[in-house]
Amino acid sequence: NAGVTQTPKFQVLKTGQSMTLQCAQDMNHEYMSWYRQDPGMGLRLIHYSVGAGITDQGEVPNGYNVSRSTTEDFPLRLLSAAPSQTSVYFCASSKGLLTGELFFGEGSRLTVL
Amino acid sequence: GQQVMQIPQYQHVQEGEDFTTYCNSSTTLSNIQWYKQRPGGHPVFLIQLVKSGEVKKQKRLTFQFGEAKKNSSLHITATQTTDVGTYFCAGPGFGNEKLTFGTGTRLTIIP
Numbered sequence A: 001n002a003g004v005t006q007t008p009k010f011q012v013l014k015t016g017q018s019m020t021l022q023c024a025q026d027m028n029h030e031y032m033s034w035y036r037q038d039p040g041m042g043l044r045l046i047h048y049s050v051g052a053g054i055t056d057q058g059e060v061p062n063g064y065n066v067s068r069s070t071t072e073d074f075p076l077r078l079l080s081a082a083p084s085q086t087s088v089y090f091c092a093s094s095k096g097l098l099t100g101e102l103f104f105g106e107g108s109r110l111t112v113l
Numbered sequence B: 001g002q003q004v005m006q007i008p009q010y011q012h013v014q015e016g017e018d019f020t021t022y023c024n025s026s027t028t029l030s031n032i033q034w035y036k037q038r039p040g041g042h043p044v045f046l047i048q049l050v051k052s053g054e055v056k057k058q059k060r061l062t063f064q065f066g067e068a069k070k071n072s073s074l075h076i077t078a079t080q081t082t083d084v085g086t087y088f089c090a091g092p093g094f095g096n097e098k099l100t101f102g103t104g105t106r107l108t109i110i111p
Helices: none
Strands: A002-006 A010-015 A017-026 A031-037 A045-053 A056-058 A064-066 A076-078 A089-096 A108-112 B002-006 B009-014 B019-025 B031-035 B044-049 B055-058 B061-067 B071-076 B084-091 B105-110
Touching: A010 A017, A017 A031, A017 A089, A045 A064, A108 B044, B002 B084, B009 B019, B019 B084, B019 B105, B031 B071, B044 B055, B044 B061, B071 B084
Parallel strands: A010 A108, B009 B105
Antiparallel strands: A002 A017, A017 A076, A031 A045, A031 A089, A045 A056, A064 A076, A089 A108, B002 B019, B019 B071, B031 B044, B031 B084, B055 B061, B061 B071, B084 B105
């Protein structure tokens, strides 16, 4: 099994450009989420979804959009990139939040110039 | 909103010494999870604790969940170079679907 697959692994953007970080999981997990990781700040939740068609905001949602049209895919869209969005982004999935174990993708390192 | 803090932020130990990281939540947690992230890697699940006062062991690692379900600790006995990385605790509050991660403790080992 591939688990959680994120693409791209690296991306450089100019301020104002838009892009989509892709996330797919093949474990039939209902719960999916996006985190960003910045030095000294741990992992901060951007958006999450408890199932297809359902999304909700996390701790730092501004500047990001998500959709969940299928159980497998949970893309993260940056509408107009800003330098403050330079970060490492992790997608994660779980059978259900209270049943434990988030499976993480390998991460996407984004630099906004 | 819910906040989860960990101390210390950094810990440097000689190989063979013990290591402990502490996790404190501003709200009661339904469960606490621990993750390890190697340098340049992604977080990997270690364990989940659910019951008040629960203690679980994994070889040299001992995990505890506080009686009030607001704090937790991870203790590593006789550290090895393979223990290098950042250790995170994480927990959802009751009725909360958001899993909040602690700030992490970065462990480095001096050979």
